[in-house]
Amino acid sequence: MLSLVVLISGGGSNLRALLEASEDAEFPARVVAIGADRDADGLAWAEEYGIPSFTVPFSSFDNREEWGDALLEQILQWGPDLVILSGFMRLVPPRVVAALSPRLINTHPAYLPEFPGAHGVRDALAAGVTETGASLIVVDNGVDAGPIISQERVAVLPGDTEASLHDRIKPVERRLLVQAVLDIANGYIDLKELARA
The missing domain is CATH 3.40.50.170 (Formyl transferase, N-terminal domain)
Structure with missing residues (x-):
């Protein structure tokens, strides 16, 4: 079973499609956490499906690298097999790419x-x-x-x-x-x- 962390910035329609697919017991993947870089509408799907969520607001950090390090720390807590940027509207810093690639898709x-x-x-x-x-x-x-x-x-x-x-x-x-x-x-x-x- 593939474990997924999905990162969003908006309504999370792609996230919703994954959540609906995973309602089928035969679907070989499960979303284990949902993250966002702001107070995104799509975080409501986390609540509806009972999935943990986290927010790492870009504005809370002095630069992209510090934000990226905090984001990576949140992601790694869940030990995902795959991280999906789904309508995630920020470029992740090179350290995040290096830590997750090639299991980071968009x-x-x-x-x-x-x-x-x-x-x-x-x-x-x-x-x-x-x-x-x-x-x-x-x-x-x-x-x-x-x-x-x-x-x-x-x-x-x-x-x-x-x-x-x-x-x-x-x-x-x-x-x-x-x-x-x-x-x-x-x-x-x-x-x-x-x-x-």
């Missing part, structure tokens, strides 16, 4: 390497492309630059807004994430091998 609402960064959906619309996508990656020290675990294209429709396009990308992200966790747990995806490639 969802992103674009078909990487296209449109990395915090505004992938908006950037895709601004570029006028006809399709974008969703990606799941192993986190490295770049911005959405790590090895790709899985990805899928999503069409950009005429008249799409940032909100409407993001609403169509989110279900694809959720499906990719749940499937990847399943494949990692079952040995079909080897993160160490991916990180070496």
Whole structure:
């Protein structure tokens, strides 16, 4: 059974998908703790599912490194097999990446390497492309630059807004994430091998 720590900054829709998947006794992974960098709405899922949660507010620290060390300390208490950045809107410092990689993965609402960064959906619309996508990656020290675990294209429709396009990308992200966790747990995806490639 794979143990997961999920880090969020917002509503936690990907987190919710994992929690729903793990309600199936056959699903080979369980969320053991949920963390956030702010008072995120998605922490309500922790309460609903009876899962421990923690918050490490970025604003409480003098710099990113100190914040990262405190975040890592919280994560390591749970001994997770896998840490998932799911709508987590902060870059984690290199020490955190070094301690957790390659068992640190991230969802992103674009078909990487296209449109990395915090505004992938908006950037895709601004570029006028006809399709974008969703990606799941192993986190490295770049911005959405790590090895790709899985990805899928999503069409950009005429008249799409940032909100409407993001609403169509989110279900694809959720499906990719749940499937990847399943494949990692079952040995079909080897993160160490991916990180070496």
